[in-house]
Each structure stands twice: as C-alpha cells, then as structure tokens.
Amino acid sequence: MIGNLDSYRIFAEVARHKSFSGAAKALYISQPAVSLAIMNLENELGSRLFIRSPKGVTLTYEGQLLHEYVESALNLVNMGESKLAELHNLESGELKIGVGDTISKYFLLPHMVKFHQMYPKIDLRVINRTTPDLCSLVKSGEIDLAICNLPVKDPALKIKKCISIHDVFVCGDRFREACSLPMSLKEIAELPLILLESKSNSRRYVEQYMLSRGVRVKAEIELGSHDLLLEFARFNFGVACVIEEFSRDYLEKGLLWKVELEEPIPERAIGFCTLKSVPLSPASARFVEIVESGLQTASKTIP
Numbered sequence: 001m002i003g004n005l006d007s008y009r010i011f012a013e014v015a016r017h018k019s020f021s022g023a024a025k026a027l028y029i030s031q032p033a034v035s036l037a038i039m040n041l042e043n044e045l046g047s048r049l050f051i052r053s054p055k056g057v058t059l060t061y062e063g064q065l066l067h068e069y070v071e072s073a074l075n076l077v078n079m080g081e082s083k084l085a086e087l088h089n090l091e092s093g094e095l096k097i098g099v100g101d102t103i104s105k106y107f108l109l110p111h112m113v114k115f116h117q118m119y120p121k122i123d124l125r126v127i128n129r130t131t132p133d134l135c136s137l138v139k140s141g142e143i144d145l146a147i148c149n150l151p152v153k154d155p156a157l158k159i160k161k162c163i164s165i166h167d168v169f170v171c172g173d174r175f176r177e178a179c180s181l182p183m184s185l186k187e188i189a190e191l192p193l194i195l196l197e198s199k200s201n202s203r204r205y206v207e208q209y210m211l212s213r214g215v216r217v218k219a220e221i222e223l224g225s226h227d228l229l230l231e232f233a234r235f236n237f238g239v240a241c242v243i244e245e246f247s248r249d250y251l252e253k254g255l256l257w258k259v260e261l262e263e264p265i266p267e268r269a270i271g272f273c274t275l276k277s278v279p280l281s282p283a284s285a286r287f288v289e290i291v292e293s294g295l296q297t298a299s300k301t302i303p
Contacts, residue, residue: 005077008070010037011049015067018056088282094123095283098134098146100200102226103270106246107163108147111291118290122283131201138273144284146273149201154273160288161271162295166244167206169259170251174236182260185215192220192238194229206241209265230256 013023014034024031042049049063059067087093095115099108104126116124127134127143134146139156152159169188171179178191189210195217196203210217220238223229226246233240234255250256272288274280280288 007037007041009074010034011041012067012070012074014038014050014057015059015063018058020057022056090119090122090283090286092121093281093283094125095281095287096125096127096143097287098127098129098137098143098148100130100134100147100149101128102243102246103147103149104128105227106243107270111287111294114294115287115290119283119286130197130199132199135273138275141275141278144274144281145288147270148273149205150269150271151205152201152271152273156276158274158276159271160274161269162291163245164267164269165246166267167202167241167265168244168247169239169241169261170230170233170247170256171239171259172234172236172256175239176257179239179257179259182262184262185210185213188239188259188261189215189217193217194221194223194232194238194240195219196226196229196241197222197224202243203241205268206265213263 010023010027013026014020017023017026020034020038021031024034027034038049045062045066047062047066048060049066050057051060097108097112108126112124112126115122125143127137129137131146131148131152134143134148135152135154135157137143138146139154147162149165150159150161169179175191195206198204198219207217221232223232226242229240229242230247230250232238233242234250239259244251244258247256251258272291274284
C-alpha cells in the first residue's frame with residue numbers, strides 16, 4: 001500500500017475541513033506536519049490531491065476519486081475498532097466452553113447463569129465431551145477453555161485448579177449390609193462394579209490408583225454419565241464409583257450409601273484447561289474471574 005494509514009487519516013481530515021489548519025486542529029498536530037504529510041502522499045501517489053488557494057483547499061478530480069475510497073476504508077477501520085472495543089467491554093462476542101456433562105450440571109451451571117445475567121450480549125456455546133476430547137478442542141482452537149477432570153498432563157495446556165473432588169463407592173439397599181464395614185480395595189474389586197466408560201478421566205484415575213495398590217478392577221456395567229451411575233446403583237445393579245461432591249443429594253436422602261474404604265482414594269480436582277500460547281479472550285478471562293470469585297465466596301460461607 002502506498003502511504004500509511006495516518007497519511008490517509010490526515011488526507012480525509014483536510015478534505016473534510018477544506019483547510020490544512022482545520023485538519024491540524026482536529027488532529028492535534030501542527031499545520032506544517034499536515035502540509036508535509038499531504039505533500040509526501042501526493043509524491044508517493046504521483047497525483048495532485050488538492051488545489052491550494054488563499055481561502056483553503058479543494059479536492060482535485062484525482063483527490064475526489066481517492067477520497068471516496070479512503071472514506072469507505074476509514075469507516076471500516078473505525079467500525080472494526082468499535083467492534084473490538086465492544087468485545088473488550090463484553091458488549092458483544094462469544095464464549096465457547098468445553099465441559100463434561102457431570103461438571104456442567106453440578107459445578108458449571110450456577111456460574112454460567114451469573115455470567116449470562118451480567119453479560120447477556122455474549123453468545124454462550126457449551127460443548128460436552130470427555131476430558132481427552134476437550135483438551136484436543138482447546139489445542140485446536142475450537143473452544144476458548146475447558147473445565148476438566150484433573151489430572152491433565154499436556155505441555156501445551158495451562159491447568160488451573162478450581163475445586164477438590166473425591167471418588168467414592170456407593171451402593172443401594174441390596175449391597176448395604178455387605179458393605180457395612182470398611183472395605184479393602186481388593187474386596188471392592190470383587191463386587192459387581194458400575195463404572196464410567198473406560199476413556200473418561202475419572203475412570204482412568206480410579207483404575208490407575210487401584211492398580212498401583214495391586215488391585216485390578218473390572219466393570220460389570222459401563223455407563224456414559226454420572227447420573228446413570230447413581231440411578232443404576234440405586235436400583236441395585238451393583239456398586240458404583242461416583243464423585244462424592246456430586247452425589248450428596250442421593251446420600252443425604254438415603255437413596256444410596258457411601259461404602260467406607262480402609263484406604264480412601266486420594267482426592268483430585270476439577271480445573272480450567274487453556275492454551276499456554278494464546279491469551280484468553282476478554283469474555284473467557286471474565287468468566288474465569290466470576291468462577292473464582294464464586295468459589296471464594298462459597299468457601300467463606302462453609303463453616
């Protein structure tokens with residue numbers, strides 16, 4: 001492109017004010033700077049753009065032709081800057097979040113409600129996948145951030161913990177007596193187990209931990225959601241491995257009972273996964289702030 005954007009801005013102001021001095025005043029620069037910019041632009045374009053007279057300046061034919069396109073271009077630039085400002089002010093834009101079904105229902109939803117109430121003009125898009133799939137979507141740029149079952153080990157991702165969670169076994173009436181005393185991992189493995197599908201991070205974490213203790217587990221039933229684990233256990237299909245924090249309603253109502261373990265499974269966490277090499281969008285950054293603020297408030301109210 002011959003010339004630069006500043007030169008064309010000066011050109012447009014001179015044409016609007018029909019005066020070098022008027023353009024200089026509008027742009028908060030000196031009149032000699034305006035005159036030099038126009039002279040350089042005319043030299044670069046090889047065309048005379050203005051007719052100078054004691055009363056001011058008027059566009060030449062070439063100047064009129066150029067002015068039509070410059071005005072259109074500057075309007076588009078200004079519109080682009082305005083839209084970008086709207087994004088930064090969260091007056092428009094999109095937030096694409098990846099999350100598992102369970103985390104979405106039991107953890108994410110209240111925070112999304114608050115975000116939507118505060119920024120109703122931001123389009124929300126939520127994609128439900130398993131943790132490995134969500135990490136792939138973050139790295140491909142298809143989603144802004146993911147909220148995943150940790151641990152996640154990927155050098156391309158930045159991991160930020162949200163809350164701690166605990167994997168526990170629960171049972172219904174049929175297995176309650178057999179599971180009334182604290183059980184070893186080996187004894188648990190001998191029961192008919194209801195587990196999440198093998199590719200889920202939750203399932204892998206429990207399996208790897210038990211295997212590190214010399215216990216190999218086999219699923220009697222594999223299911224695709226946490227809610228189904230709870231329901232199948234309630235109807236006595238077996239003993240289910242679930243997340244305690246997301247099963248409290250069933251446990252408090254006496255629909256299921258927690259099986260005490262001699263050796264509890266170590267706690268893990270849920271956290272944000274974002275791409276290290278790319279900064280968060282304004283909407284994504286604000287959403288993370290809202291979640292973290294909500295968690296801090298909740299922690300202060302817990303006795």
